[in-house]
Amino acid sequence: MPELPEVETIKRYLEPLLKEKSIKEIAIIIDKHTPPKLEFERLLDAKLTSLTRRGKYLLFNFDNKHTLIIHLRMEGKFFFNEIEAKYRPHIIFIATFGDDRLYFVDTRRFARIELVKTSELISHPALQKLGPDLADDEIDSNKLYEKVKRSGTYIKKLLLDQTFVSGLGNIYVDESLFAAKINPYSKAKNLSIKEFKEIISHAKRILKNATEFGGTTVKTFHVDHHKIGSYQNELKVYQQENKPCPVCGFPIKKNYYLGRGTHFCPHCQRIKSLVPTYSLTGLTSGGKSFIMTKISNDFIKYSSDDLVNQLYFDDDFIKNIKTTFNLKEFNKNTLKEIRTKNPPLFLRISRVIREIIELLILKIVSEAKTPLVIEVPVLFNEGLNYLFTTNIGIDVDADTQKNNAKTRELSDVDVAAYNKVNAYLKYRHYLEYHFTSKDFDFSVLKIKA
Numbered sequence: 030m031p032e033l034p035e036v037e038t039i040k041r042y043l044e045p046l047l048k049e050k051s052i053k054e055i056a057i058i059i060d061k062h063t064p065p066k067l068e069f070e071r072l073l074d075a076k077l078t079s080l081t082r083r084g085k086y087l088l089f090n091f092d093n094k095h096t097l098i099i100h101l102r103m104e105g106k107f108f109f110n111e112i113e114a115k116y117r118p119h120i121i122f123i124a125t126f127g128d129d130r131l132y133f134v135d136t137r138r139f140a141r142i143e144l145v146k147t148s149e150l151i152s153h154p155a156l157q158k159l160g161p162d163l164a165d166d167e168i169d170s171n172k173l174y175e176k177v178k179r180s181g182t183y184i185k186k187l188l189l190d191q192t193f194v195s196g197l198g199n200i201y202v203d204e205s206l207f208a209a210k211i212n213p214y215s216k217a218k219n220l221s222i223k224e225f226k227e228i229i230s231h232a233k234r235i236l237k238n239a240t241e242f243g244g245t246t247v248k249t250f251h252v253d254h255h256k257i258g259s260y261q262n263e264l265k266v267y268q269q270e271n272k273p274c275p276v277c278g279f280p281i282k283k284n285y286y287l288g289r290g291t292h293f294c295p296h297c298q299r300i301k302s303l304v305p306t307y308s309l310t311g312l313t314s315g316g317k318s319f320i321m322t323k324i325s326n327d328f329i330k331y332s333s334d335d336l337v338n339q340l341y342f343d344d345d346f347i348k349n350i351k352t353t354f355n356l357k358e359f360n361k362n363t364l365k366e367i368r369t370k371n372p373p374l375f376l377r378i379s380r381v382i383r384e385i386i387e388l389l390i391l392k393i394v395s396e397a398k399t400p401l402v403i404e405v406p407v408l409f410n411e412g413l414n415y416l417f418t419t420n421i422g423i424d425v426d427a428d429t430q431k432n433n434a435k436t437r438e439l440s441d442v443d444v445a446a447y448n449k450v451n452a453y454l455k456y457r458h459y460l461e462y463h464f465t466s467k468d469f470d471f472s473v474l475k476i477k478a
Protein backbone atom coordinates (compact mmCIF):
# COMPACT_ATOMS: atom_id res chain seq x y z
CA MET A 30 0.00 0.00 0.00
CA PRO A 31 1.45 3.41 -0.90
CA GLU A 32 2.51 5.45 2.10
CA LEU A 33 3.55 9.10 2.42
CA PRO A 34 6.76 8.88 0.31
CA GLU A 35 4.99 7.04 -2.51
CA VAL A 36 2.03 9.46 -2.58
CA GLU A 37 4.40 12.43 -2.34
CA THR A 38 6.44 10.96 -5.23
CA ILE A 39 3.29 10.71 -7.36
CA LYS A 40 2.39 14.29 -6.48
CA ARG A 41 5.86 15.59 -7.40
CA TYR A 42 5.83 13.59 -10.63
CA LEU A 43 2.36 14.53 -11.84
CA GLU A 44 2.04 18.15 -10.75
CA PRO A 45 4.47 19.68 -13.29
CA LEU A 46 2.94 17.52 -16.04
CA LEU A 47 -0.64 18.57 -15.38
CA LYS A 48 -0.51 22.01 -13.80
CA GLU A 49 -2.18 24.85 -15.70
CA LYS A 50 -3.72 22.37 -18.12
CA SER A 51 -7.47 22.03 -18.60
CA ILE A 52 -9.45 18.83 -18.78
CA LYS A 53 -10.73 18.34 -22.31
CA GLU A 54 -12.37 14.99 -21.81
CA ILE A 55 -13.14 12.79 -18.87
CA ALA A 56 -14.48 9.25 -18.94
CA ILE A 57 -15.34 6.80 -16.22
CA ILE A 58 -14.54 3.32 -17.52
CA ILE A 59 -15.23 1.25 -14.41
CA ASP A 60 -17.79 2.70 -12.08
CA LYS A 61 -16.34 1.63 -8.73
CA HIS A 62 -15.91 4.05 -5.80
CA THR A 63 -16.11 6.94 -8.30
CA PRO A 64 -18.38 10.00 -8.21
CA PRO A 65 -21.52 9.77 -10.41
CA LYS A 66 -20.82 10.49 -14.10
CA LEU A 67 -22.74 13.80 -14.11
CA GLU A 68 -20.84 15.06 -11.09
CA PHE A 69 -17.49 13.99 -12.57
CA GLU A 70 -18.25 15.94 -15.75
CA ARG A 71 -18.12 19.17 -13.75
CA LEU A 72 -14.37 18.92 -14.26
CA LEU A 73 -14.71 19.45 -18.04
CA ASP A 74 -12.75 22.57 -19.03
CA ALA A 75 -11.51 23.01 -15.47
CA LYS A 76 -7.83 23.92 -15.14
CA LEU A 77 -5.58 22.23 -12.56
CA THR A 78 -4.19 24.92 -10.24
CA SER A 79 -2.29 22.63 -7.88
CA LEU A 80 -1.81 19.04 -6.79
CA THR A 81 -1.42 18.65 -3.05
CA ARG A 82 -1.15 15.84 -0.53
CA ARG A 83 -2.75 15.36 2.87
CA GLY A 84 -1.56 12.19 4.61
CA LYS A 85 -2.03 9.52 1.96
CA TYR A 86 -4.68 11.52 0.04
CA LEU A 87 -3.95 13.23 -3.28
CA LEU A 88 -5.87 16.46 -3.89
CA PHE A 89 -6.26 17.72 -7.46
CA ASN A 90 -7.36 21.34 -7.08
CA PHE A 91 -9.13 22.98 -10.03
CA ASP A 92 -9.85 26.60 -10.91
CA ASN A 93 -13.61 25.97 -10.90
CA LYS A 94 -13.32 25.63 -7.10
CA HIS A 95 -13.59 21.87 -7.12
CA THR A 96 -11.12 19.34 -5.72
CA LEU A 97 -10.75 15.75 -6.81
CA ILE A 98 -9.67 13.62 -3.84
CA ILE A 99 -8.02 10.28 -4.55
CA HIS A 100 -6.92 7.69 -2.02
CA LEU A 101 -4.97 4.92 -3.78
CA ARG A 102 -5.58 2.34 -1.05
CA MET A 103 -3.98 -1.00 -2.05
CA GLU A 104 -3.26 -0.83 -5.77
CA GLY A 105 -4.36 2.49 -7.26
CA LYS A 106 -1.87 3.69 -9.91
CA PHE A 107 -1.48 6.48 -12.44
CA PHE A 108 -0.16 6.19 -15.97
CA PHE A 109 0.72 9.23 -18.05
CA ASN A 110 0.04 8.89 -21.79
CA GLU A 111 1.37 5.32 -22.06
CA ILE A 112 -0.26 2.45 -20.27
CA GLU A 113 0.90 -1.15 -20.00
CA ALA A 114 -1.47 -3.54 -21.75
CA LYS A 115 -2.02 -5.67 -18.66
CA TYR A 116 -3.51 -2.67 -16.83
CA ARG A 117 -6.00 -1.77 -19.57
CA PRO A 118 -8.80 -3.95 -18.15
CA HIS A 119 -8.44 -2.10 -14.83
CA ILE A 120 -8.79 1.51 -16.01
CA ILE A 121 -11.11 3.34 -13.65
CA PHE A 122 -11.07 6.71 -15.45
CA ILE A 123 -9.20 8.58 -18.18
CA ALA A 124 -8.79 12.34 -17.98
CA THR A 125 -7.45 14.20 -21.01
CA PHE A 126 -5.44 17.26 -19.95
CA GLY A 127 -4.75 19.27 -23.12
CA ASP A 128 -3.04 16.72 -25.37
CA ASP A 129 -2.05 14.42 -22.53
CA ARG A 130 -3.91 11.48 -21.07
CA LEU A 131 -3.93 10.57 -17.41
CA TYR A 132 -5.07 7.01 -16.70
CA PHE A 133 -6.10 5.89 -13.25
CA VAL A 134 -6.06 2.11 -12.80
CA ASP A 135 -6.92 -0.04 -9.84
CA THR A 136 -6.61 -3.83 -10.08
CA ARG A 137 -8.07 -4.41 -6.62
CA ARG A 138 -10.84 -1.77 -6.86
CA PHE A 139 -10.27 -0.45 -3.33
CA ALA A 140 -9.25 3.10 -4.34
CA ARG A 141 -11.57 5.96 -3.35
CA ILE A 142 -12.34 8.88 -5.67
CA GLU A 143 -14.38 11.84 -4.57
CA LEU A 144 -15.22 15.25 -6.01
CA VAL A 145 -15.89 18.04 -3.52
CA LYS A 146 -16.10 21.81 -3.50
CA THR A 147 -12.66 23.12 -2.50
CA SER A 148 -14.33 25.20 0.20
CA GLU A 149 -15.68 22.02 1.78
CA LEU A 150 -12.25 20.41 2.23
CA ILE A 151 -11.98 21.92 5.67
CA SER A 152 -15.01 19.98 6.87
CA HIS A 153 -14.30 16.78 4.92
CA PRO A 154 -14.95 13.92 7.38
CA ALA A 155 -11.80 11.86 6.60
CA LEU A 156 -9.38 14.76 5.99
CA GLN A 157 -10.56 16.57 9.07
CA LYS A 158 -9.70 13.60 11.27
CA LEU A 159 -6.13 13.21 9.93
CA GLY A 160 -3.40 13.59 12.52
CA PRO A 161 -0.37 15.85 11.92
CA ASP A 162 1.51 15.07 8.69
CA LEU A 163 4.97 13.67 9.35
CA ALA A 164 6.38 15.60 6.38
CA ASP A 165 5.50 18.87 8.14
CA ASP A 166 8.31 20.50 10.03
CA GLU A 167 6.19 21.50 12.97
CA ILE A 168 5.06 18.47 14.88
CA ASP A 169 4.18 18.99 18.50
CA SER A 170 5.64 15.82 20.01
CA ASN A 171 4.72 16.89 23.55
CA LYS A 172 1.06 17.14 22.59
CA LEU A 173 1.18 13.81 20.75
CA TYR A 174 2.82 12.19 23.77
CA GLU A 175 -0.26 13.04 25.88
CA LYS A 176 -2.22 10.76 23.52
CA VAL A 177 0.50 8.10 23.79
CA LYS A 178 0.15 8.00 27.57
CA ARG A 179 -3.63 7.59 27.31
CA SER A 180 -3.38 4.88 24.67
CA GLY A 181 -4.08 1.27 25.54
CA THR A 182 -2.55 -0.15 22.39
CA TYR A 183 0.79 -1.17 20.92
CA ILE A 184 3.09 1.54 19.54
CA LYS A 185 2.94 0.09 16.02
CA LYS A 186 -0.85 0.17 15.97
CA LEU A 187 -0.87 3.75 17.20
CA LEU A 188 1.60 4.88 14.52
CA LEU A 189 -0.53 3.24 11.81
CA ASP A 190 -3.60 5.13 13.03
CA GLN A 191 -3.92 8.05 10.57
CA THR A 192 -5.86 10.10 13.10
CA PHE A 193 -2.80 10.00 15.40
CA VAL A 194 -0.15 10.92 12.78
CA SER A 195 -0.70 10.76 9.04
CA GLY A 196 1.47 9.24 6.35
CA LEU A 197 2.94 6.14 7.98
CA GLY A 198 2.05 2.66 6.80
CA ASN A 199 3.43 -0.80 7.44
CA ILE A 200 6.82 -0.35 5.73
CA TYR A 201 7.89 2.89 7.35
CA VAL A 202 6.49 2.05 10.79
CA ASP A 203 8.65 -1.09 10.89
CA GLU A 204 11.67 0.86 9.62
CA SER A 205 11.19 3.78 12.04
CA LEU A 206 10.78 1.51 15.07
CA PHE A 207 13.91 -0.42 14.09
CA ALA A 208 15.90 2.83 13.83
CA ALA A 209 14.61 3.91 17.27
CA LYS A 210 15.32 0.43 18.75
CA ILE A 211 11.75 0.12 20.00
CA ASN A 212 9.83 -3.12 19.63
CA PRO A 213 6.58 -2.68 17.62
CA TYR A 214 4.69 -4.70 20.28
CA SER A 215 5.67 -2.39 23.11
CA LYS A 216 2.66 -0.87 24.82
CA ALA A 217 2.71 2.78 23.70
CA LYS A 218 2.07 4.02 27.24
CA ASN A 219 5.21 2.22 28.50
CA LEU A 220 7.43 4.48 26.35
CA SER A 221 9.20 7.47 27.83
CA ILE A 222 8.82 10.86 26.15
CA LYS A 223 12.46 10.61 25.06
CA GLU A 224 11.82 7.26 23.36
CA PHE A 225 8.68 8.58 21.69
CA LYS A 226 10.44 11.69 20.36
CA GLU A 227 13.19 9.44 19.05
CA ILE A 228 10.61 7.43 17.05
CA ILE A 229 9.07 10.58 15.57
CA SER A 230 12.43 12.04 14.57
CA HIS A 231 13.49 8.76 12.93
CA ALA A 232 10.12 8.50 11.16
CA LYS A 233 10.48 12.03 9.77
CA ARG A 234 14.03 11.33 8.60
CA ILE A 235 13.10 7.99 7.01
CA LEU A 236 10.04 9.41 5.22
CA LYS A 237 12.13 12.29 3.90
CA ASN A 238 14.84 9.92 2.68
CA ALA A 239 12.34 7.56 1.12
CA THR A 240 10.68 10.47 -0.70
CA GLU A 241 14.06 11.51 -2.10
CA PHE A 242 14.48 7.95 -3.38
CA GLY A 243 11.05 8.12 -5.03
CA GLY A 244 9.50 5.79 -2.49
CA THR A 245 9.83 2.06 -2.13
CA THR A 246 9.05 -0.18 -5.03
CA VAL A 247 6.57 -2.64 -3.77
CA LYS A 248 4.69 -4.69 -6.33
CA THR A 249 1.60 -2.60 -5.65
CA PHE A 250 3.07 0.76 -6.48
CA HIS A 251 4.49 2.72 -9.34
CA VAL A 252 3.81 6.09 -10.81
CA ASP A 253 4.31 4.78 -14.29
CA HIS A 254 6.65 2.29 -15.85
CA HIS A 255 9.41 4.88 -16.31
CA LYS A 256 9.77 5.83 -12.71
CA ILE A 257 10.65 3.26 -10.09
CA GLY A 258 11.24 4.02 -6.42
CA SER A 259 14.54 2.73 -5.12
CA TYR A 260 14.13 2.99 -1.35
CA GLN A 261 13.66 -0.77 -1.27
CA ASN A 262 17.44 -1.11 -1.32
CA GLU A 263 17.57 0.94 1.87
CA LEU A 264 15.12 -1.19 3.87
CA LYS A 265 16.65 -2.56 7.07
CA VAL A 266 13.91 -4.85 8.39
CA TYR A 267 10.86 -4.68 6.14
CA GLN A 268 10.71 -7.87 4.02
CA GLN A 269 14.08 -8.93 5.48
CA GLU A 270 12.73 -11.92 7.45
CA ASN A 271 15.51 -14.33 8.57
CA LYS A 272 18.22 -12.10 7.11
CA PRO A 273 20.83 -10.87 9.62
CA CYS A 274 20.05 -7.60 11.41
CA PRO A 275 22.31 -4.90 9.89
CA VAL A 276 23.27 -3.79 13.42
CA CYS A 277 23.80 -7.02 15.39
CA GLY A 278 23.41 -9.94 12.97
CA PHE A 279 20.53 -11.67 14.77
CA PRO A 280 17.92 -12.99 12.28
CA ILE A 281 15.09 -10.51 11.61
CA LYS A 282 11.77 -11.84 12.84
CA LYS A 283 8.37 -11.47 11.20
CA ASN A 284 4.99 -12.21 12.74
CA TYR A 285 1.37 -11.25 12.25
CA TYR A 286 -0.03 -10.44 15.69
CA LEU A 287 -1.45 -7.09 14.57
CA GLY A 288 -3.07 -8.48 11.44
CA ARG A 289 -0.19 -7.10 9.35
CA GLY A 290 3.29 -8.54 8.83
CA THR A 291 5.56 -6.98 11.45
CA HIS A 292 9.35 -7.07 11.10
CA PHE A 293 11.89 -6.42 13.85
CA CYS A 294 15.21 -7.50 15.35
CA PRO A 295 14.55 -9.56 18.51
CA HIS A 296 17.96 -8.56 19.92
CA CYS A 297 17.99 -4.80 19.20
CA GLN A 298 14.28 -4.13 19.74
CA ARG A 299 13.10 -5.23 23.18
CA ILE A 300 9.63 -4.83 24.64
CA LYS A 301 9.44 -1.78 26.89
CA SER A 302 8.32 -3.00 30.28
CA LEU A 303 7.79 -0.90 33.38
CA VAL A 304 9.92 -3.28 35.48
CA PRO A 305 12.96 -5.44 34.67
CA THR A 306 12.03 -8.72 33.03
CA TYR A 307 14.45 -11.65 32.78
CA SER A 308 14.52 -14.87 30.86
CA LEU A 309 16.46 -17.92 31.97
CA THR A 310 17.45 -20.14 29.09
CA GLY A 311 19.87 -22.94 28.25
CA LEU A 312 20.11 -26.57 27.24
CA THR A 313 17.90 -29.21 28.82
CA SER A 314 18.93 -30.49 32.28
CA GLY A 315 21.39 -27.62 32.65
CA GLY A 316 20.17 -26.53 36.08
CA LYS A 317 17.69 -23.77 35.12
CA SER A 318 14.94 -25.11 37.35
CA PHE A 319 17.38 -25.32 40.26
CA ILE A 320 18.31 -21.64 39.80
CA MET A 321 14.60 -20.75 39.57
CA THR A 322 13.97 -22.27 43.02
CA LYS A 323 16.82 -20.15 44.45
CA ILE A 324 15.58 -16.82 43.02
CA SER A 325 14.02 -14.52 45.60
CA ASN A 326 10.25 -14.52 45.88
CA ASP A 327 10.34 -10.75 45.30
CA PHE A 328 10.20 -11.84 41.67
CA ILE A 329 7.22 -13.28 39.89
CA LYS A 330 8.41 -16.58 38.45
CA TYR A 331 7.02 -18.57 35.52
CA SER A 332 8.19 -21.45 33.42
CA SER A 333 7.15 -21.55 29.78
CA ASP A 334 6.70 -25.34 30.06
CA ASP A 335 4.18 -24.78 32.89
CA LEU A 336 2.37 -22.17 30.79
CA VAL A 337 2.07 -24.79 28.02
CA ASN A 338 0.85 -27.45 30.45
CA GLN A 339 -1.80 -25.08 31.80
CA LEU A 340 -3.21 -24.73 28.28
CA TYR A 341 -4.45 -28.32 28.41
CA PHE A 342 -6.77 -27.31 31.25
CA ASP A 343 -8.19 -24.43 29.23
CA ASP A 344 -11.49 -25.52 27.64
CA ASP A 345 -11.44 -22.71 25.08
CA PHE A 346 -7.96 -23.72 23.92
CA ILE A 347 -8.95 -27.40 23.56
CA LYS A 348 -12.13 -26.45 21.71
CA ASN A 349 -10.18 -24.15 19.40
CA ILE A 350 -7.58 -26.78 18.50
CA LYS A 351 -10.32 -29.37 17.90
CA THR A 352 -12.21 -27.04 15.53
CA THR A 353 -9.15 -25.63 13.76
CA PHE A 354 -7.60 -29.04 13.05
CA ASN A 355 -10.84 -31.02 12.82
CA LEU A 356 -9.97 -33.42 15.67
CA LYS A 357 -12.48 -35.46 17.70
CA GLU A 358 -10.26 -35.58 20.75
CA PHE A 359 -7.37 -33.39 21.87
CA ASN A 360 -5.19 -33.53 24.96
CA LYS A 361 -1.54 -33.98 25.87
CA ASN A 362 -1.62 -37.71 25.02
CA THR A 363 -3.34 -37.28 21.66
CA LEU A 364 -0.65 -34.71 20.78
CA LYS A 365 2.03 -37.34 21.52
CA GLU A 366 0.25 -39.79 19.22
CA ILE A 367 -0.02 -37.15 16.48
CA ARG A 368 3.73 -36.55 16.81
CA THR A 369 4.51 -40.10 15.66
CA LYS A 370 1.55 -40.70 13.35
CA ASN A 371 1.27 -37.37 11.57
CA PRO A 372 4.40 -35.19 11.93
CA PRO A 373 3.20 -32.38 9.59
CA LEU A 374 0.02 -31.98 11.65
CA PHE A 375 2.11 -32.06 14.84
CA LEU A 376 4.22 -29.16 13.51
CA ARG A 377 1.12 -27.11 12.67
CA ILE A 378 -0.40 -27.64 16.11
CA SER A 379 2.95 -26.90 17.79
CA ARG A 380 3.16 -23.63 15.91
CA VAL A 381 -0.26 -22.59 17.20
CA ILE A 382 0.77 -23.49 20.76
CA ARG A 383 4.04 -21.55 20.46
CA GLU A 384 2.18 -18.48 19.20
CA ILE A 385 -0.31 -18.65 22.07
CA ILE A 386 2.57 -18.86 24.56
CA GLU A 387 4.46 -16.01 22.88
CA LEU A 388 1.36 -13.79 23.07
CA LEU A 389 0.79 -14.83 26.67
CA ILE A 390 4.36 -13.90 27.67
CA LEU A 391 4.00 -10.65 25.69
CA LYS A 392 0.92 -9.82 27.75
CA ILE A 393 2.65 -10.79 31.01
CA VAL A 394 5.76 -8.64 30.40
CA SER A 395 3.75 -5.68 29.02
CA GLU A 396 1.59 -5.49 32.10
CA ALA A 397 4.13 -6.54 34.75
CA LYS A 398 4.23 -4.32 37.83
CA THR A 399 6.67 -6.59 39.67
CA PRO A 400 10.03 -7.76 38.25
CA LEU A 401 9.77 -11.24 36.83
CA VAL A 402 11.83 -14.18 35.65
CA ILE A 403 10.55 -16.66 33.08
CA GLU A 404 12.28 -19.93 32.30
CA VAL A 405 12.27 -20.30 28.48
CA PRO A 406 14.39 -23.27 27.30
CA VAL A 407 14.00 -22.59 23.55
CA LEU A 408 14.25 -18.79 23.77
CA PHE A 409 16.34 -18.44 20.61
CA ASN A 410 14.51 -20.96 18.45
CA GLU A 411 11.57 -18.58 18.12
CA GLY A 412 13.46 -15.32 18.61
CA LEU A 413 11.72 -14.71 21.94
CA ASN A 414 14.65 -12.67 23.29
CA TYR A 415 12.75 -9.46 22.36
CA LEU A 416 10.27 -10.12 25.16
CA PHE A 417 12.78 -9.54 27.97
CA THR A 418 14.92 -6.65 29.13
CA THR A 419 17.68 -9.13 30.06
CA ASN A 420 18.35 -12.67 28.85
CA ILE A 421 20.45 -14.98 31.01
CA GLY A 422 21.86 -18.34 29.92
CA ILE A 423 22.78 -21.34 32.05
CA ASP A 424 25.75 -23.21 30.61
CA VAL A 425 26.34 -26.83 31.38
CA ASP A 426 29.15 -29.30 30.62
CA ALA A 427 28.28 -32.64 29.04
CA ASP A 428 28.87 -34.76 32.16
CA THR A 429 26.81 -32.56 34.48
CA GLN A 430 24.05 -32.48 31.89
CA LYS A 431 24.00 -36.29 31.61
CA ASN A 432 23.92 -36.67 35.40
CA ASN A 433 21.13 -34.12 35.79
CA ALA A 434 19.20 -35.84 32.99
CA LYS A 435 19.37 -39.20 34.74
CA THR A 436 17.47 -37.85 37.75
CA ARG A 437 14.72 -36.84 35.28
CA GLU A 438 14.82 -40.26 33.61
CA LEU A 439 16.10 -38.85 30.36
CA SER A 440 18.45 -41.07 28.34
CA ASP A 441 21.64 -39.85 26.65
CA VAL A 442 19.79 -40.22 23.35
CA ASP A 443 17.00 -37.94 24.63
CA VAL A 444 19.54 -35.34 25.78
CA ALA A 445 21.36 -35.41 22.44
CA ALA A 446 18.03 -34.99 20.61
CA TYR A 447 17.04 -32.00 22.81
CA ASN A 448 20.48 -30.40 22.38
CA LYS A 449 20.19 -30.78 18.64
CA VAL A 450 16.93 -28.81 18.37
CA ASN A 451 17.86 -26.11 20.88
CA ALA A 452 19.40 -23.02 19.23
CA TYR A 453 21.04 -22.01 22.54
CA LEU A 454 24.66 -22.69 21.57
CA LYS A 455 24.25 -20.98 18.21
CA TYR A 456 23.04 -17.69 19.70
CA ARG A 457 24.55 -17.85 23.20
CA HIS A 458 26.74 -14.79 22.50
CA TYR A 459 23.59 -12.63 22.25
CA LEU A 460 22.83 -13.17 25.95
CA GLU A 461 23.38 -10.39 28.43
CA TYR A 462 24.84 -12.89 30.94
CA HIS A 463 25.74 -16.54 31.16
CA PHE A 464 26.60 -18.63 34.18
CA THR A 465 26.65 -22.25 35.23
CA SER A 466 24.20 -23.38 37.87
CA LYS A 467 27.15 -23.42 40.31
CA ASP A 468 28.47 -19.88 39.77
CA PHE A 469 25.14 -18.08 39.19
CA ASP A 470 25.42 -14.48 40.35
CA PHE A 471 22.05 -13.50 41.79
CA SER A 472 23.06 -9.84 42.00
CA VAL A 473 22.51 -9.47 38.23
CA LEU A 474 18.79 -9.73 38.99
CA LYS A 475 18.32 -6.18 40.09
CA ILE A 476 15.14 -5.07 41.73
CA LYS A 477 14.42 -1.43 41.06
CA ALA A 478 13.44 0.48 44.18
Ligand SMILES: [Zn+2]
Nearest residue numbers: 274277294297
Ligand atom coordinates in the same frame (compact mmCIF):
# COMPACT_ATOMS: atom_id res chain seq x y z
ZN1 LIG B 1 19.76 -6.37 15.80
